[in-house]
Amino acid sequence: MDWDKLRIFHAVADAGSLTHAGDTLHLSQSAVSRQIRALEESLGTTLFHRHARGLILTEQGELLFDATSSMARKLDGAAARIRDSEEHVLGELKVTTAVGFGTLWLAPRLGKLYAKYPDLKIDLLLEERVLDLPMREADVAIRMKEPTQSDLIRRRLLNIRMRLYATPEYLQQAGVPETLEELTQHRLISQKPDQPQVAAGARLVQQILAQNIASTLTVNNYFGVLQGVLANVGIGVLPDYLTADHERLVRVLPDVDSDEVPVFLAYPEELRQTRRVAAFRDFVLEEIQGYRRMQSEALIS
DSSP states (O other), X not given: OXXXXXXXXXXXXXXXXXXXXXXXXXXXXXXXXXXHHXXXXXXXXXXXXEETTEXXXXXXXXXXXXXHHHHHHHHXXXXXXXXXOSSOOOEEEEEEEOHHHIIIIIGGGHHHHHHHOTTEEEEEEEXXXXXXXXXXXXXXXXXXXXXXXXXXXXXXXXXXOXXXXXXXXXXXXXXXXXXXXXXXXXXXXXXXXXXXXXXXXXXXXXXXXXXXXXXXXXXXXXXXXXXXXXXXXXXXXXXXXXXXXXXXXXXXEEEEEOOOEEEEEEEEGXXXXXXHHHHHHHHHHHHHHHHHHHHHXXXXX
């Protein structure tokens, strides 16, 4: 089968348009159309339905697109490994994680990684949606649950819990609650239970709201919750990893917390030898070890 025709087919199927594929490939629309017709003739089948809105893959076209997509991912992985040299880590690395963990824990630490690898280009994708690593929507993921997709290398980094925190200034002014019932005298800052977040955090918020809290501030991510707490607006539901970087946070109601939430690092098996992935993995593991040391020292003191 002609590799050049397959490359053109993949671009057309991905773009859904002869014109857009031609722009990507730097070919005229007529040249792209001729190559598609030639491929269909060689296979003895129709690969696209032609519609006014664009091109739609036939069943046979879907089968071929699955095959060319797999080929493209393997070629991308091979190209990434080839670009990585013995001495240098460079190029783009797509990293996905949840908004809270990405903004509050990961992003503030990336300066250390850039100091070591100044030519690295990180594309940080912060969203609660689980991106498809085998389909190369991202290269590396840090997720708040164990990945279920096949062909992934995964490593458990740590366990976290959602807990109640406030500042010393707020507690001095508003008082320290001793029971859940006494939270009704305070303002609760949290995400809404029905917003995208880890299930353990949502359950904790539901438990607290069941106390009929009169005054609340809801924010759609933990960064906003943290800012409200630091501004002395109220008592917030936050992940416990924040205490490593925010010494002003004081835990409220030590017996109240969420179930454990596992945090996993994952990346496709085909990227195992890619130096960019290895550099990021080692950096995260080193930072996690430092975080654990701080936790142990805090418990001892």
